[in-house]
Amino acid sequence: MQRIFSVTHSLKYFYTASSQVPNFPEFVGVGLVDDIQMVHYDSNTRRAVPKQDWMIRVTEDDPQYWESNTGNLVGSQQAFKVSIDIAKQRFNQTGGVHIYHLMYGYDGEDFISFDLETGTYIAPKRESVITKHTWESYKAQIAQSKHYLTQTCPEWLKKYVNYGGALMLRTELPSVSLLQKSPSSPVTCHATGFYPDRAMMFWRKDGEELHDNVDHGEMLPNHDGSFQMSVDLNISSVPAVDWKKYQCVFQLSGVKEDIVKVLDPKEIRTNNAKCPPSPDNSSELSEKLNPDPK
Secondary structure, eight states: OOOOOOOOEEEEEEEEEEESSSTTTTTEEEEEETTEEEEEEETOOOOOHHHHHHHGGGGOTTTTHEEEEEEEEHHHHHHHHHHHHHHHHHOOOOOOOOOETTEEEEEEEEOEEETTTEEEEESSGGHHHHHHHHHHHHHHHHHHHHHHIIIIIHHHHHHHHHHHHHHHOOBBEEEEEEESTTTTSOOOEEEEEEBBBEEEEEEEETTEETTTTEEEEEOEEESOEEEEEEEEOOTTTGGGGGGGGEEEEETTTTSOOEEEEOOOOOGEEEOOOOOOOOOSHHHHHHHHHSOOOO
């Protein structure tokens, strides 16, 4: 199978306003680089704070970074409070729990989105048409948004990746295990602890990738900034004699060697008998990829 990976980095911001949600701030803003949270703000603390040690370096380029970002987020908090009140009126709602997201959703559904190419807003709901027409009348704001998305964000993303240095550019190989809930359940190939998220995992038989009887799970972040993913294989029609013809293959961008797990009953961890994972060379490879500086 041919590897296809694109080396990209991402910068994302998530703003959430809520109404009458117990034990949850009315407004939360978080920023993530490559899905690693690096800044946090909420309406209880009313301060933008770093979530990664390397974010302390941000003041090298902007000494007022934390003060200005706190001010911007306080303004966003006030704007979102107004927005959630407007949305409740549009949907003819009064009390109850409601949530408003940027970019831009209400109670779990899309409310409005911005088309960068045309500089217009897309209103998927009748209740958001008024907002579309109102926002599109603010020509200066649209121009500012386009500049922010095409110029400001890419420039800061480059700076954040530079601040993160070795951490952001590191390569970590996962621990790969075969799991099965019961003898009649699919066999899950699970990889956890890898970085970056440019990875692929699949089942193959006799060297050919399988598509039938295979279910790919989504990639998920771990609390330490690494990632995990899984892929299931339905073995209900696989004769026992053919098991070892099947392999789970994990590939990570920038790493030439694959991690391969053969479908072997002795390798499978089940609820009935949890066997220790077989030794692999992932730790050794990680040391080669990320040698300690001398």
